[in-house]
Amino acid sequence: MDTKPIQINRRSANITEGKARAANRSMFYGMGYQENDFKKPMVGVANGHSTITPCNSGLQKLADAAIAGIEEAGGNAQVFGTPTISDGMAMGTEGMKYSLVSREVISDCIETCVQGQWMDGVVVVGGCDKNMPGGMMGMLRANVPGIYVYGGTILPGKWKGKDLNIVSVFEAVGENAAGKISDQELKDIEQHAIPGTGSCGGMYTANTMSSAFEALGMSLPYSSTMANPHDEKQNSAKESAKILIEAIKKDLKPRDIVTKQAIENAVAVIMATGGSTNAVLHFLAIAHAAGVEWSINDFERMRKKVPVLCDLKPSGRYLAVDLHNAGGIPQVMKLLLNAGLLHGDCITITGKTIAETLKDVPDVPPNPEVIRPIGNPMYKEGHLAILKGNLSPEGAVAKITGLKNPVITGPARVFDDEQSALAAILAGQIKAGDVMVLRYLGPKGGPGMPEMLAPTGALIGAGLGESVGLVTDGRFSGGTWGMVVGHVAPEAAAGGNIAFVREGDSITIDAHQLRLELNVPEAELAQRREGWQAPAPRYTRGVQAKFAFNASSASKGAVLDDYPAA
Numbered sequence: 001m002d003t004k005p006i007q008i009n010r011r012s013a014n015i016t017e018g019k020a021r022a023a024n025r026s027m028f029y030g031m032g033y034q035e036n037d038f039k040k041p042m043v044g045v046a047n048g049h050s051t052i053t054p055c056n057s058g059l060q061k062l063a064d065a066a067i068a069g070i071e072e073a074g075g076n077a078q079v080f081g082t083p084t085i086s087d088g089m090a091m092g093t094e095g096m097k098y099s100l101v102s103r104e105v106i107s108d109c110i111e112t113c114v115q116g117q118w119m120d121g122v123v124v125v126g127g128c129d130k131n132m133p134g135g136m137m138g139m140l141r142a143n144v145p146g147i148y149v150y151g152g153t154i155l156p157g158k159w160k161g162k163d164l165n166i167v168s169v170f171e172a173v174g175e176n177a178a179g180k181i182s183d184q185e186l187k188d189i190e191q192h193a194i195p196g197t198g199s200c201g202g203m204y205t206a207n208t209m210s211s212a213f214e215a216l217g218m219s220l221p222y223s224s225t226m227a228n229p230h231d232e233k234q235n236s237a238k239e240s241a242k243i244l245i246e247a248i249k250k251d252l253k254p255r256d257i258v259t260k261q262a263i264e265n266a267v268a269v270i271m272a273t274g275g276s277t278n279a280v281l282h283f284l285a286i287a288h289a290a291g292v293e294w295s296i297n298d299f300e301r302m303r304k305k306v307p308v309l310c311d312l313k314p315s316g317r318y319l320a321v322d323l324h325n326a327g328g329i330p331q332v333m334k335l336l337l338n339a340g341l342l343h344g345d346c347i348t349i350t351g352k353t354i355a356e357t358l359k360d361v362p363d364v365p366p367n368p369e370v371i372r373p374i375g376n377p378m379y380k381e382g383h384l385a386i387l388k389g390n391l392s393p394e395g396a397v398a399k400i401t402g403l404k405n406p407v408i409t410g411p412a413r414v415f416d417d418e419q420s421a422l423a424a425i426l427a428g429q430i431k432a433g434d435v436m437v438l439r440y441l442g443p444k445g446g447p448g449m450p451e452m453l454a455p456t457g458a459l460i461g462a463g464l465g466e467s468v469g470l471v472t473d474g475r476f477s478g479g480t481w482g483m484v485v486g487h488v489a490p491e492a493a494a495g496g497n498i499a500f501v502r503e504g505d506s507i508t509i510d511a512h513q514l515r516l517e518l519n520v521p522e523a524e525l526a527q528r529r530e531g532w533q534a535p536a537p538r539y540t541r542g543v544q545a546k547f548a549f550n551a552s553s554a555s556k557g558a559v560l561d562d563y564p565a566a
Helices: 010-014 019-029 035-039 060-072 094-116 131-142 166-177 183-192 205-216 231-250 260-273 278-290 296-303 320-325 328-338 418-426 453-461 522-529 542-550
Strands: 042-047 076-081 121-126 146-150 157-159 162-164 384-387 395-399 407-415 435-438 469-472 484-489 506-510 515-518
Touching (some): 019 035, 042 060, 042 094, 060 076, 060 231, 076 094, 094 121, 094 278, 121 131, 131 146, 146 231, 166 183, 260 296, 296 384, 320 328, 407 418, 418 435, 453 469, 469 506
Parallel strands (some): 121 146, 407 435, 435 469
Antiparallel strands (some): 395 484
16 A cells, blocks of 8 residues: 555645635634644544434544544544434334435435545544444545444343343333233333443344444444443544544545455454344445445355354344453454455555454454354354345345244235234234235335334234244344345335235245245236336425435345446
8 A cells, every 4th residue: 555645635735726725714714723724634523413312312422532533633623413313213103214315315414525625534423223334335435534433332221130122122012912011011121221322232233334344444443342331432432533544644545445355354244243134235335335346146145154153132142242342343353364254454444454453362252152163153154145036036135043944935914014014913913824025115115115123023022033924125123033034126116026916925935045935926927017007106305205216226225326337
């Protein structure tokens, strides 16, 4: 890498001399800048702080620490905001349809501010699920030196000696409907599950993406599993900012770091930790932003060679804080590196390679209950399987850990929205052996591809998690597990075969054979397809309408800028 001295203030280098430059500077004088400040790098701090959700309500102290780090290292901090949608709060409501949309809004905010203000680098501070891919996509588009500062995981809630988290509540709703727990017990779990600030505590979407960003080389070692309330999280945020100033001096940019080999490292860690199905969708989008060739088939290629090493919720026993205490993501990476499953020569934001970063990490995990040795994995292959068949010719995503036998053939129970499906579960109308089909919930059909934690959590709570299948063109929460298949592509609104499933049709989910089949003759499907018309758009104005109009297939990450080559 070329580390010769460079011009570290893009704004000064690109503004026309004379009156235009004077006018530009006068705006900064109005904010208290001195003449010497214009020789320093101007560094954005994309601050996701909000009081909307516990995931983000603890971010201001991290943004403040990053600002202090920038200034101590000789830069000028320029703070701007990014929005968030709380998946946990929006789940099961119309608001959930704005979650994936917010990924694009966040990435647009970061690209717009960094490029519009000619920033020399950017620290992205985020917490909730879509803060993560949205922030990374924005950094990759702008492609100035950048670093991701994750807000940190939440600490576990406690009730009757048991650890609780957000998924505990959704599963308790199902248990309550099935008569397994009382209304008072449900209320007690609800009131004790979330003890403070931080993102949902298992290997759900936020912690999955933070772990992947550390493996990608875009966050500092150990930072992805720290708890938000702990002081080490603030210290890490400050150190991250100082590291970024050095990256600016070296002109080390995101697209120098996020290569195909780096994405393979990130996906290897996702598989090894039992991460969220959402990682498939988001890394397709991240690769697109990075200009890296990466397809849905690459996840299946990685799954076959990377074992699941970590016993983490939702399908395992432990939380992100336990993973941190057991050595964190560096310990997982060291095991993968020693097994030849990581590219050790990939560069990271610190300027060190992966191999250099992991040099002093133990070869043997200190807590083999949480992080298992490579020779004794939870599962010999990864858990995120890509299923194809006449129901999903472009692919669908199944999370197959925690299941005794991920195979089912049963009658279709068809729903065109999430709410009626949830009502059927809670009313006891879904029986073992059924295969629920939730459709018109894809990127265009939802629009916004909402998550299905409410119905899947209710199935688990009712004791049907392994005996009822659920197929959808929508998404699942990172907290979901069970006989579930999402991201079905093409989606129903685009004329995919999921639109033509009828009540009682036989459907087969077979994760062993990687099959998702509607057991209906092609001639019958062709007849059903005749005369079909896509439903009218649910939204005709605003961000939802724009998302529905522009969104690519889930098999391409549901990105909005997948334009044909010129």
